[in-house]
Amino acid sequence: MKTVLITGGTSGIGKALVQHFLKEDYQVVLVASNQEKLAKTKDELEDRYREKIYVYAQDLAQIGAAQELYKRIKEDGLEINILINNAGIGLIGSAENIDFGKEEQMMQLNMITVVQLCRLFLVEMYERKEGKILNVASTGAFQPGPYTASYYATKSFVLSYSRAIRREAAKNGVQVCTLCPGTTDTEFFHRTGKKTPAGAMPADKVAEYAYKKLMKNKEIIVPGFLNRLLRVVPVRIKMFFVAIIKNNA
Incomplete structure (x- = not known):
């Protein structure tokens, strides 16, 4: 049985991905910062799918957290076939x-932790000559985002980094893909104190599409026809509308 490691898996796209992999008979390793929520999610999913789920409470927004998580996983003797950041x-x-402080933690979580987890697990994937990595960016990675400047920039970093290591990893039999969802109905907006925009894509639909394209080794995965269509819109136009939407959010 192959094992998938999913960070941020207690809600939104992460939790939907966990459920999809369980349906496909993967062993799941779930990582989140909230111990209580993690335990609740574990109990809920084990009861539903009758599969053991390995959980690790780790705040990946902290310096050194990636190395600590990797160490714990190795101590438990788990081999990770698929890494989903x-x-x-x-x-x-x-x-x-x-x-x-919040901005620094965001950059640590969104960029540095992603890089470090990729670096750690790529080594063993290269040794086995197989493995998959899915890094989650955003459609915000395709243009700058006024009033979400640093957030969009972190997602641009994830996209650029992922595309670069994809080229490196291919010769070692490892696949690296990037998921770029648009507006999704998750807790993201609640955390920022904003309402979820109308027309937000359901998390389970994003996860279903992401899984299919990951298995087909699609380089850049953009769920939703409209989101894919928007990629051809000139950057200046998209920036203009992002500025209006985010400034009034």
Whole structure:
């Protein structure tokens, strides 16, 4: 049985991915920062799918957390076949008003932890000459985002980094894909104190599409026809509308 590691798997796209992999008979390793929510999710899913789920409470927004998580997983003798870097947070507001501490944690989680987990698990995937990595970015990775400047920038970083290591990993039999969802009905907006926009894509639909394309080794995975269509819209136009939407959010 192959094992998938999913970070940020207690809600939203992460939890939907967990459920999809369980349906496909994968062994799941679930990582989240909230111990109580993690235990609740474990009990819920084990009861529903009758499969054991391995859970690790780890705040991946902290320095050194990636290395600590990797160490714990290795001590437990688990071999990871698929790594999904889904955990991430976002901040909305003008650049000069964003809280320093929250912004630093966001950059740690969204970028540095992603890089470090990829680096750690790529080594053993290269040794086995097989493995898959799915890094979750955003449609925000395709253009700058006024009033979400640092958040969009972190997702651009994830996309660029993932595309680069994809080229490196291919010669070692490892696949690296990037998921770029658009507006999705998750807790993301609740955390920022905003309402979920109308027309947000259901998390389970995003997860279903992501799974299919990951298995087909699609380089950049964009769920939703409209989201794919928007990729051809000029960047300046998209920035203009992002600025209006986010400034009024």
